[in-house]
Amino acid sequence: MKLSSDITDFMERLGHQFDKPELIIRALTHASISTKTRPDNQRLEFLGDRVLGLTMAEALFSADKAATEGQLAPRFNALVRKEACAEVAREIDLGAVLKLGRSEMMTGGRRKEALLADAMEAVIAAVYLDAGFEVARDLVLRLWGERVESVDADSRDAKTSLQEWAQARHLAPPKYVTISRDGPDHAPVFEIEAQLENGETARAKARAKRQAEQAAARALLDRMEKKA
Template identity: 45%
Template sequence: MMAPKPGDLGVLEASIGHTFSNLDLAQAALTHISAAPARSETYQRLEFLGDRVLGLVVAEMLYENFAAAEEGELSRRLADLVRRESCAEVAREWGVEAHVRLGEGERQAGTSAKEAILADVCESLIGAVFLDAGYAAAKAVIVPVFEPRMRAPRRPLRDPKTALQEWAQARGLETPAYRETARTGPHHAPEFTVAVVVTGFAPANAKGSSKRTAEQAAAQAFLAREGIDNERG
């Protein structure tokens, strides 16, 4: 009968869908610098490698699934899928937090729950799988968790101001202009009202707690009113 793996690693292997031949790789992928006697025994180098492997697999998925998309759209989709927040979400789905090895001080501070650490460990595990069994194995780990995110993005691929500017430029219109039309509320917590003006169209107005958020909201209001797709324009 096979001996249990350290730290109940078998549970994590079942979650990510890969059984390690080299357990040292798995342990390194889960080890924060605060728990390692030497930097070479932490997840940092594996995270570097896993970041590149993840990018390649996701780029391949996008290339195969969005045949009509141009390079700019593919790049935006790639950036959205491999961003820190996405990797941290995947790490949570895998149940990584319970397996991260931390120094006592970091563990008491709740470091394992920090988004940056979870994102790094997601990528370090991918790097470890790649070294353990190659590209196909890494792809088999990545696709089940990143493909659903590819098919149903959880956030707009472009911020509203960028989307509106690209839409206007594509039609030969002047760059949209933003004008503050009102400012209300106390000095320490003002509320701004901003109008976005596009030549040939009625202005769209929105409010926000800063000029920037009001401008983004106004751009989104314009896009929604005119039925403009925030992903493609």
């Protein structure tokens, strides 16, 4: 199978040359453009998530032999969550080679965090199917780089941390309210307010709704911890 120059350039950035090029094509094909003869990357995404998870679990387990499960779990979550996958995808410019339907392209699909994260997991699965676990593991560790070594021992999803803070004080789970959505459809900016049952709130803006929620949660949690 002859690959286009943009795909071969991407493989250079990725650091893996495929013996079965159909795998990378499928990994980069979004459901919005798939057909019966051109399958999308959703099944690969499912597999890649597991390959990524095992790689990170193994790396963290080996790196800190004294860490408890309670210490390892938040580190693991920080490394495999969608934000981390999308960040790595941006570093290798994965969005430039995503195969998208017209509607997704018109709404900025190449920059969407969820699409980038899902495609990154699919690419990991493609490498795994093409060359085996060891090659896929080495590729993941190289792409994630210093993130694995520098992941904060107390790293934790901000929304999870805020919910745990609220539960410990017998408060209802935090609520996240969209205050505004500005900008063009292809590059929206969300303003989200995190709200606690005790009346405390904090707002944050970001280009992705999930990122804005996380930032608002972090701001509110920081405020409550300073008041303690």
